[in-house]
Amino acid sequence: MGNFDPIQIREDFPIYTNSELPLVYLDNAATTQRPQAVLDELNRYYTEFNANVHRAVYSFGEKATAVYEDSRQTIADFIGADNTSIIFTSGTTESINLVAYAWARNNLTSEDEILVTEMEHHSNLVPWQLAAKATRASLKYIPFNEDGSLDLEDPDKYFTAKTKFVAVTHQSNVLGTINPVKDIVRMAHDVGAVTLVDGAQWVPHGRTDMQDIDCDFYAFSGHKMLGPTGIGILYGKPEMLEKMQPFQGGGEMIKSVTMEQATWNDIPYKFEAGTPNIAQAIGLGAAVKYIQGIGLDVIQNHGRDLTKYAIKKLTQMDSIKIHGNQHDRGPVISFEVTGVHPHDLAQFLDQDGIAIRAGQLCAQPIMDKLGVFATNRASFYIYNNEQDINKFCESIEKTARIFA
Ligand code: 7TS
Numbered sequence: 001m002g003n004f005d006p007i008q009i010r011e012d013f014p015i016y017t018n019s020e021l022p023l024v025y026l027d028n029a030a031t032t033q034r035p036q037a038v039l040d041e042l043n044r045y046y047t048e049f050n051a052n053v054h055r056a057v058y059s060f061g062e063k064a065t066a067v068y069e070d071s072r073q074t075i076a077d078f079i080g081a082d083n084t085s086i087i088f089t090s091g092t093t094e095s096i097n098l099v100a101y102a103w104a105r106n107n108l109t110s111e112d113e114i115l116v117t118e119m120e121h122h123s124n125l126v127p128w129q130l131a132a133k134a135t136r137a138s139l140k141y142i143p144f145n146e147d148g149s150l151d152l153e154d155p156d157k158y159f160t161a162k163t164k165f166v167a168v169t170h171q172s173n174v175l176g177t178i179n180p181v182k183d184i185v186r187m188a189h190d191v192g193a194v195t196l197v198d199g200a201q202w203v204p205h206g207r208t209d210m211q212d213i214d215c216d217f218y219a220f221s222g223h224k225m226l227g228p229t230g231i232g233i234l235y236g237k238p239e240m241l242e243k244m245q246p247f248q249g250g251g252e253m254i255k256s257v258t259m260e261q262a263t264w265n266d267i268p269y270k271f272e273a274g275t276p277n278i279a280q281a282i283g284l285g286a287a288v289k290y291i292q293g294i295g296l297d298v299i300q301n302h303g304r305d306l307t308k309y310a311i312k313k314l315t316q317m318d319s320i321k322i323h324g325n326q327h328d329r330g331p332v333i334s335f336e337v338t339g340v341h342p343h344d345l346a347q348f349l350d351q352d353g354i355a356i357r358a359g360q361l362c363a364q365p366i367m368d369k370l371g372v373f374a375t376n377r378a379s380f381y382i383y384n385n386e387q388d389i390n391k392f393c394e395s396i397e398k399t400a401r402i403f404a
Helices: 006-010 014-018 036-048 059-078 092-107 126-135 181-190 238-243 278-294 296-315 342-351 364-370 386-403
Strands: 086-089 113-117 138-142 163-169 194-198 217-221 232-236 254-257 262-264 320-322 332-337 357-359 375-379
Touching (some): 036 278, 059 086, 059 278, 092 126, 092 163, 092 232, 113 126, 181 194, 278 296, 296 386
Parallel strands (some): 113 138, 113 163, 163 194, 194 217
Antiparallel strands (some): 086 232, 254 262, 320 332, 332 375, 357 375
16 A cells, blocks of 8 residues: 555545544445545635636636636546546536437437446436437346346347447446446447446546547546535547537527527537536546545555455454455445344444445345345545444444344
């Protein structure tokens, strides 16, 4: 782990330095904490150059626009994309819906199939159910195996001449599975399908290169990678974005407007109707710089080490069942404690200052497949350490004894 020290990292996070309790925050897959650098950037915008973007001619309005566009460039560089391919949205959910409305509804027919997987978050499932209904296309899915991997033994079963659109998560928010998205995109392109990857859980934890993955669309959220809430990204290949109709109409997305009709602005602005989430977009740029300052390889290794350590400790207990592949996974562990309802466990852990997630994790089809009504989930990030995991495991053992 070199010089990387999560305790030192906590100095950058006011929630740690302000907290009177020893905070064991293990719900990073839901949202991460924010470093001072991001909060300072929000504050700097609001206090030093607060103005709308792309319209003000006065100097601090131009500064707001420049900083907003710098942030877009920082994010573009971060994922190996051109800045015209980076659309600011409110989050992964809106990014996916943008494609479901602006692309799917205009390009699919009753002859076509949309292919998803059985391990999608509701955000990458329900928009496709709605698009299928609207276009009368069929919705198909790739199941997952007992070990949490996708069933890709015989891809021809799923990728056919009818497959027109494929949506897949890069990393599962329940199973932690890291999917072979590059291969899946190739299989989809081989049958002429358009592809979307949901990177909400992956981008905070590993290198993401649009040129390498070669997907048509890629979606992620700022708040899961140290950035503000209310901001996310939709990457789209420029040639796709150029051909698409707008998602929402309004200010800034137009080139010219008469009483009868309008023409569209260049990409990406064609997809950014109205005043955007300016502060949040600027804050996300600061979050990306903070992540780059630590280094994604360091972050990924730290996540791997902690996950390995947590799995080792959890598997030493008799009462624990871990869902999915126990080894090669992202820093997300969903598990059951025999005889303890997930909500009870989360509440008992809370009494020891430990925050984990309990529930259906916005993935009811996964719960159905696992045969559980709800589950527990611990997820790690840069400020977590082995001490956190020790406390977490001690608290689970204590709770299991109470319910025994
Ligand atoms: N896709 C995946 C894989 C996710 O994990 C989430 C959020 C989303 C999409 C939606 O992101 P949003 O930022 O638009 O809400 N996942 C979770 C979770 O696992 N617990 O809370 C939110």
